[in-house]
Amino acid sequence: MIAVLGLVVGVVVGLLVRPEVPAVVEPYLPIAVVAALDAVFGGLRAMLDGIFVDKVFVVSFLSNVVVAALIVFLGDKLGVGAQLSTGVVVVLGIRIFSNAAAIRRHVFRA
Amino acid sequence: MSSEETPRNEAPEPQPTRAQPLPQAQPPAPPVAQEPDPSESEVRTGRQRLGAAVWPPRVTRAQLIVAVLLFVLGLGLAIQVRSNSDESALRGARQEDLVRILDELDNRTQRLEDEKQRLEDQRTELENSSDQAEEARKQTQQKEQQLGILAGTVAAEGPGITLTIQDPSGTVESDMLLDTIQELRAAGAEAIQVNGIRVVADTFFSGAAGDIEVDGKRINAPYTFKVIGKPQDLEPALNIPGGVVQTLEKEQATATVERSEKIIVDALRPAERPDYARSSPQ
Missing domain, CATH: 3.30.70.1880 (Protein of unknown function DUF881)
Known part of the structure; x- marks a missing residue:
């Protein structure tokens, strides 16, 4: 409940305050958000599986974000930023889908 | 919530990191749900756990940490969505696209500058010529007055x-x-x-x-x-x-x-x- 509240508050604050994102971070924000989403879905699935551990969630969340941003950064440096970020998004998307499938099986038993 | 049900789960796919801590992390949680026999808890697992986590709002360390992370996620999500809808295409555009757009804008600026210059010249010309026409008209009027005096018409x-x-x-x-x-x-x-x-x-x-x-x-x-x-x-x-x-x-x-x-x-x-x-x- 508190976690859901956190998400809602985050969205509301983001919409209301409109913070300025530093230009350096800006290109990595979308990919970081997708990576974080992946971590959240993984965490939700783990919770439904009954194997949720907060420490693991924190670590996976942060590492997902950092690694995704790193990959994009590296890609930009190598001149293949567009392709690499597409790749990252595809991989994360697949993971999100598989996690969502597991969650669905838990929630709807189908 | 008991550890027995985890093996039953079909295929924990690509989640080795989350699955690993299971043995150590699981023991603290179960004590509450010890009474129901395995078969019954199996039936309740999924939704039950979700419901238990969502409804009685408990302030636990896990919930707080997750809340903080989700707050960050929501913030990033909102910022991204906002900035994306804000400046339309430019923000998400890649460098080559930006260079191309900048080029086009430069060309367009150049063309518009040229046109502005041309129109300004034209305007100056027209102003001059209308000034000249005005001057000529004045002179003609004066001349007419002078000649009118000589000719006796005024x-x-x-x-x-x-x-x-x-x-x-x-x-x-x-x-x-x-x-x-x-x-x-x-x-x-x-x-x-x-x-x-x-x-x-x-x-x-x-x-x-x-x-x-x-x-x-x-x-x-x-x-x-x-x-x-x-x-x-x-x-x-x-x-x-x-x-x-x-x-x-x-x-x-x-x-x-x-x-x-x-x-x-x-x-x-x-x-x-x-x-x-x-x-x-x-």
Whole structure:
């Protein structure tokens, strides 16, 4: 409940305050958000599986974000930023889908 | 919630990191759900756990940490969505696209600058030409006024003299009046009228003494000349020895000259359009 509240508050604050994102971070924000989403879905699935551990969630969340941003950064440096970020998004998307499938099986038993 | 159910789960796919801590992390959680037998807890697992996590809002460390992370996620999500919808395509565009867009904008700016320059030149030109037209119109108007004074089509005023010739004995001939006009013109008279008749280039005097006609119209004594010109020139010109005044006095006529700062010559003649002569650019 508190976690859901956190998400809602985050969205509301983001919409209301409109913070300025530093230009350096800006290109990595979308990919970081997708990576974080992946971590959240993984965490939700783990919770439904009954194997949720907060420490693991924190670590996976942060590492997902950092690694995704790193990959994009590296890609930009190598001149293949567009392709690499597409790749990252595809991989994360697949993971999100598989996690969502597991969650669905838990929630709807189908 | 008991550890037995985890093996039953189909395929924990690519989640080794999350699955690993299971053995160590699981023990603290179960104690609450110890009573129900495995089969029953199996049925309740999924939704039950979700419900348990969501509904009675408990402030636990896990919930708080997850809340913080989700807050960060929501923040990032909102910022990203916002900035994406804010500046449309540009924010998400890649460098090559941006360079291309910048190029196009530069070209467009260049074209617009050129056009602006052209239009400004045109405007300056038009302004100049309209100024020139205005100037030419003013000059034409002035010229028309000047020529109108000479041609007698407009009234004139200015300093000058009034010459009155009394002719009690009826001896003043038309040629004497003509001499007077010539003398006045030689002295720089600019506009002359005699008894209400404007004297212009083709004015003629005819008739005998006492029956004088100017331009075919009869005039009677006293003859009043209204003359615009420099009074200091006009008066001496009439009064010089052997001049107009003396000649007239010899004929028993009296001539009086009166200077004035404001003479109004308001007798007019119609402007006549010449039948054959046309103005020539030379």
